[in-house]
Amino acid sequence: MNDQASFRVVLVSGAICSGKSALVEQLREKHGAMVIKTKDLILRKLPKITIERRSLQRAGEKLDKDDGGQWVAEALQREIDANSQRPTPSGLYVVDCVRIEGQVNAIRRAYGPEVFHIHVKADPKVLKQRYLDRSRADDAVHEYEALKKNRTERNIESLAELADVVVDTGRCSAASVLVRATALLNLYPRGAEKLVDVLIGGQYGSEGKGNIVGHIAPEYDLLVRVGGPNAGHQVFAEPEPEKYFHLPSGTQRAPNAKLLLGPGAVINPTKLLDEIAKHGISSERLVIDRQAIVISSDDIEEEKARFGNISSTAQGVGIASARKLTGRSDYKAGTELFLARDCSDLQPFLGSARKVLADAFVKGHRILLEGTQGTSLSLHHGQYPHVTSRDTTVAGCLADAGIAPSNVRRVIMVCRTYPIRVGGPSGPMEYEVDMEEIHYRSRIPLDPLKNAERTTTTNKERRIAEFDWEQFKDSVQLNGPTDIALTFVDYFGIENRKAFRFEQLTDETIRFVEEVERVSGRPVSLLSTDFNWRNVIDRRSW
Structure with a gap:
């Protein structure tokens, strides 16, 4: 304020x-x-x-x-x-x-x-x-x-x-x-206060965004998520990792932060309510925008039938989103599951994202907007038809949440050392390798490596490839990040898991980071070395 x-x-x-x-x-x-x-x-x-x-x-x-x-x-x-x-x-x-x-x-x-x-x-x-x-x-x-x-x-x-x-x-x-x-009374910020940090994936999803969010979430007063349950984010916890399909990934790491699902979010009510119950979330803490899209059982069945040829997760997100676009002339409030406001089970959590955000801006609260999936899966900017049903860039996430670009302070783009796509006909990747090769290079045992590289939502095996510098540069151009978060650096060598400071990383890793910074013109501010309580090397200046 x-x-x-x-x-x-x-x-x-x-x-x-x-x-x-x-x-x-x-x-x-x-x-x-x-x-x-x-x-x-x-x-x-x-x-x-x-x-x-x-x-x-x-x-x-x-x-x-x-x-x-x-x-x-x-x-x-x-x-x-x-x-x-x-x-x-x-x-x-x-x-x-x-x-x-x-x-x-x-x-x-x-x-x-x-x-x-x-x-x-x-x-x-x-x-x-x-x-x-x-x-x-x-x-x-x-x-x-x-x-x-x-x-x-x-x-x-x-x-x-x-x-x-x-x-x-x-x-x-x-x-x-x-x-x-x-x-x-001068209670509104004079001009556009830069209170929002945006975190997005820079590749094809599964970049480890949840891990980075878990590290920085305690610094924020409001956590916002867009996208749908076709993307699952994991945060380390014991005895087992926390998995988030709708809620912001910092839900437990920042227990005092308010939670918001924006009007561009896509919701499976049954799964969301299970998630709410599992994490003990009250209606005082969580607000779901009334305009958010709701997935029906018919949406899921239709997506399974139509999009298996591009390895869709078939969660109904695309069909539900299409209904919001094409069903405007037939829409009658409350007659079917269409928007969040039509779902009686969600009523205790319904509200206005604009009002929640306006209140946060008035109070000077810091906001973290968490995107889902990855830049190269963007409906508009990805490798069509092997794309998702929304724009996954910073611009798309801001639009889905209802946040003006002038309110953005930092943009954190998360990238893996080795990008992945879901197994099957999910689209092209340059210079694919297999898990045996990653095992050979990193000396990480093969079985744990294979178990780790399965998708959170559908538990499918992933395809993996060399770092694609051209794709990376395109993502930098599309998102304009202020910072890069680099994940899975242990794939350069299992000894990186014991690194708690930047200089403790292997020489190969340090050289790679230097080149990422040279190509992007942005600092690598966060590095994820493993999946545990002390797994992020924090080099931020903010």
Whole structure:
């Protein structure tokens, strides 16, 4: 968040039913403001009066007549002093509401530039109808007319001349009123704050992204994932690794971070709910965007029938994504599993990614966006038809999450020393080798090596190849990474598993890293040496 004073005072004014209470409540809910009601201040000074609105009006006028409105500023100071040891999180004190110019001026004299005045208004017909709609008393019309005859109430619109912002709530939703108030209070970042780090795969998937996410996740307040269950990420844990198909891979490593599945995510509800239960995730922690795509059983069956010839994982992701694109004219909310909002089982977790991200930006929270699969599997930029059903580059991941490029701080592109593709007709790779060759070069025992090189989602054997420098350079161009994370460096030699600092790596590995940096023009900031608790050499400067 931007540098702020120890506290700020928000004055709210407006006629009866102009929307003051709605704004005040949102400032309390969204920004943790302490609300000070002048009604309560009146009752403290004059405890014998009734709480009926007209009695409060007359009592307020008496106090204003005695000192010109200074009493509100003095009462406000007592409230601030009383809370000096337990200040509000945002430092906001909201006065609901000021009624005369003298009250406003007295508070401004006391607190100067830390006072922000918001006046809300609406057409008189709208105000009257709102009052009638919320009142069930038979004499509601007469009561409203009597309240409006009060001298202070008659003159309330004159405060608009003093206000920093005047909002017509008859032409502006409650959410829009809050947006304007938040901007006035400088609670929105000025410009695009670079709070988002993006992690993506630079090859054909299975680059070890989960391992890198597990290492850096504790540094973030919000973890975001896009893509679908056709990509599984693993993070080391005992007694067995954690596997994530929907949830962000840092879910357990960063237990205090909020979790978000963006509108471009593709969800198998049964598998996701199993994952949620396995990791003990509450609806307070996880938000699923209502627009996220839902996979049906028919999607899975159709994908199995149609895409076996390109070694698809057949999780239904592509068909479900196509339905979102082609089914727009037939869509009727709730009639079938189509979007997350149509799935009753997901209701406790549904929300808006835009709102979650907006709140994170306002609070200055650090965000990690985790992509899935790899750049060369991109629908648009990969080797068609051996591609997945979405754009897997940084640009595609940002679009799927709903994050602007100007909010990005770092882009971490994860690459293996030996790229892989799933076994079968999954597409071309330059200079394929076999596991026996990797065993010979690295001296890693063959059986554990073969067991490790099976896909997380479908448990298929992988094909493996030499590092492809042309493919790597293309990925650098497409993603514009700030950093490279290099994984499976033990494939250059099993002794790298005992390296905990860069200089402890083998000479061959160090030379390879130097060439990666020379070709990409980016630093290799993270190196994964094994799959255990101490498996990442961290060379970051950030």
